[in-house]
Amino acid sequence: MHTEQFIILLVEDDPAHAEIVRRNFEKLRTANRMISVPDGQAALDYLYRRADYSDPVNSPRPGIVLLDLRLPKVDGLQVLKMIKEDPSLLQIPVVILTTSASESDITKAYEYRANSYLVKPVDFSQFSSLLDAFGGYWLTLNKYPQT
Amino acid sequence: MAESAGATFGKTMLQSLLGSSKALETAKFLVLILVFLVPLAIYLVQRRRAVQALRVSRDEWQNTFDSMPDLIAILDREHRIVRANRTMREKLQLNATALIGQHCCRLIHQQDTHPDYCPHAKLLKDGASHKEEVYLPVLHGDYSISVTPLYDTAGELTGSIHIIHDITERKQVADELNRKNHEIEQMIYSVSHDLRSPLITFKTFLGYLEQDISAANNKRIGKDLEFIHSAANRMEALLNELLEMSRIGRSILPHKEITFRELATEALDAVAGQISAGRVDVRVSDADLLLCGDRRRLLQIWQNLLDNAVKYMGDQPAPLIEIGVEIQPGETVFYVCDNGIGIAPEHQEKVFGIFEQLDQHSGGVGMGLTMVRRIIELYGGHIRVESAGVGQGSCFRFTLPDACKENM
Numbered sequence: 001m002h003t004e005q006f007i008i009l010l011v012e013d014d015p016a017h018a019e020i021v022r023r024n025f026e027k028l029r030t031a032n033r034m035i036s037v038p039d040g041q042a043a044l045d046y047l048y049r050r051a052d053y054s055d056p057v058n059s060p061r062p063g064i065v066l067l068d069l070r071l072p073k074v075d076g077l078q079v080l081k082m083i084k085e086d087p088s089l090l091q092i093p094v095v096i097l098t099t100s101a102s103e104s105d106i107t108k109a110y111e112y113r114a115n116s117y118l119v120k121p122v123d124f125s126q127f128s129s130l131l132d133a134f135g136g137y138w139l140t141l142n143k144y145p146q147t
Numbered sequence: 148m149a150e151s152a153g154a155t156f157g158k159t160m161l162q163s164l165l166g167s168s169k170a171l172e173t174a175k176f177l178v179l180i181l182v183f184l185v186p187l188a189i190y191l192v193q194r195r196r197a198v199q200a201l202r203v204s205r206d207e208w209q210n211t212f213d214s215m216p217d218l219i220a221i222l223d224r225e226h227r228i229v230r231a232n233r234t235m236r237e238k239l240q241l242n243a244t245a246l247i248g249q250h251c252c253r254l255i256h257q258q259d260t261h262p263d264y265c266p267h268a269k270l271l272k273d274g275a276s277h278k279e280e281v282y283l284p285v286l287h288g289d290y291s292i293s294v295t296p297l298y299d300t301a302g303e304l305t306g307s308i309h310i311i312h313d314i315t316e317r318k319q320v321a322d323e324l325n326r327k328n329h330e331i332e333q334m335i336y337s338v339s340h341d342l343r344s345p346l347i348t349f350k351t352f353l354g355y356l357e358q359d360i361s362a363a364n365n366k367r368i369g370k371d372l373e374f375i376h377s378a379a380n381r382m383e384a385l386l387n388e389l390l391e392m393s394r395i396g397r398s399i400l401p402h403k404e405i406t407f408r409e410l411a412t413e414a415l416d417a418v419a420g421q422i423s424a425g426r427v428d429v430r431v432s433d434a435d436l437l438l439c440g441d442r443r444r445l446l447q448i449w450q451n452l453l454d455n456a457v458k459y460m461g462d463q464p465a466p467l468i469e470i471g472v473e474i475q476p477g478e479t480v481f482y483v484c485d486n487g488i489g490i491a492p493e494h495q496e497k498v499f500g501i502f503e504q505l506d507q508h509s510g511g512v513g514m515g516l517t518m519v520r521r522i523i524e525l526y527g528g529h530i531r532v533e534s535a536g537v538g539q540g541s542c543f544r545f546t547l548p549d550a551c552k553e554n555m
Contacts, residue, residue: 014344014348016347016351016352016378017344017347019370019374020347023355070337070340073494074493074494078493099344102336122347123350124353124354124355125354127350127351128354
C-alpha cells in the first residue's frame, strides 16, 4: 500500500513506553518508520519543521500521530487542538495513546477531533495485543490521503 | 320677746342653713371635680405615659431597624420603597427623601423593569416568602435577597419586607474551597496517572523479560532490566516527594526569627555545587528583612527556586541569578530571577502544577514548584512567574505576609 516509508510520529515522554511501542511495531514488518519525540513542544516543532527538526529530509511529514496526553512543555490535548485547527495538518490522523481513562480527557480529545482514543493497559499481553490491533488497523487496513 | 327671740333663731337657722347651702354647693363642686376631673387627669397622665412608651418603643424599633447590618426596606406592590433602614441609605449613599418612593429596580438593578429572579415579583404572584443569591454590581458584592409578605388588617397583601444580606465573604470562602477541592482532584488525577505509568513499564518489561530469557537474548535482557530499574527509581522518587508534600501542611516546626539574607545565604550554600559548575553569577540584594517561620520550610522555597534557576539556565553565556526583596508599603515582594531559558506565556501557570516538568531530562519528578507554592500559601502568600518568553529568563515573585515581621 505504501510505496515509500510510512512515518509514525510518536509523542511520548516516558522512554520505556516509547520502547514498548517501538518493539511492537518492529514485529509488524510493514514499511513504517517510527519517530519518537519526548514532549508537546518537540511534537509541534517536528510538525512545523522548526528548531531541531527544520530539515525536511530528516523530518518527513508523518502519516499518523500517536499522541500521549500528559506531556511536558505543551500538553497533549493542546498539541491535538493545534493540529486539528491547522488546515495543513488536520488530515493527519491523531490517535491518542495514554494511561488516562478519565471521562473528561476522552470527551475533550474527541471535542478537539481526535481520530481514535486508546488507553494503555497495565497488563503486558493486553498492551501487546492493543498495539497489534493498532498496527493491523491503522498501519495495514486504513487508507490515507495522498499528500 | 319670745317672738323676737324666735325670729332671731329662725334667722340664724336660715343663715346657717343658707350658709350650709353654700357649703353644699362647694361640696357638690368638689364631688364634680372628683368624679370628672380626676379621672380625666388620670386619663391624661396615662395617655401621656402611653404616648411616651409608644415613642420609646418606636424609637427602639427604628434604632433596631437602622442598626441591622443588612439593607432592609419595605416595598409596596409597585416595587416602590416605603421605608428603608439606615444601612440601606448609607450603602446606596442616598437620604430618606431620595429613597422613599423610588423603584427598587432602578435603585438596585439600575434598570426599568425588575430582573427575572426578582423575589419581590415572585412574592406578589404567590404571596409566599422568597430568597435569591445574586451579585449586585451597584453594591460591588454577592448578596442574598429575601422577601417576606406584608398584609394589612383586611388581609390584603400590601408589599414585602425586603432584606439584602451581604454574603460576599461567604462566597469568597466557598470559592476558595472549590478552588482547593479542584486542586486536590487535579492532584489525585495526576498522582494516579503518574503511578500508573511505571506500573505499565514493570508489567510490560517483565513480559519482555520472560520472552527474552526463554530466547536467551542477553542483550535484550539487559535492556529490559534497565527499563524496570529506572521505572522503579521513578516510582520511588514520586512517592518520596508525595510524602514530603503531605508533610508540608502537617509538620511545622516552631517559628523562629531569621533574616532574609540568612535564608538566601543558606539556600545558596545548598546549591553551591551546581552554581559553581554552571559558572553562575549570583547577586543578592542589599535590602534585608526579618522573617519568622519554620526555617526549614522557608529555606525550601529559596532552595527550590535557586535549583530551578540553575537547572533551566540553558546555554546562556553569562548566567546570572538575582535574588532579593522589595519592601514596599503594604506589600513585601521577594524575587528570584534568572537570565536562563525562560518560560513561554502559555506555560507560566502550568509550571506550578504537580508533576509538571518543562523538561523531563532535568531530573526530579516535577514537584518542586508545587511544593514552593504550597509553602508560600501556608504563609498567606502567593507566587507568580514573569517571563517575556522562551530565552528571555524568568522571574519568580512571591509574598510571605504571615512570615514577615516589621521591616529592619
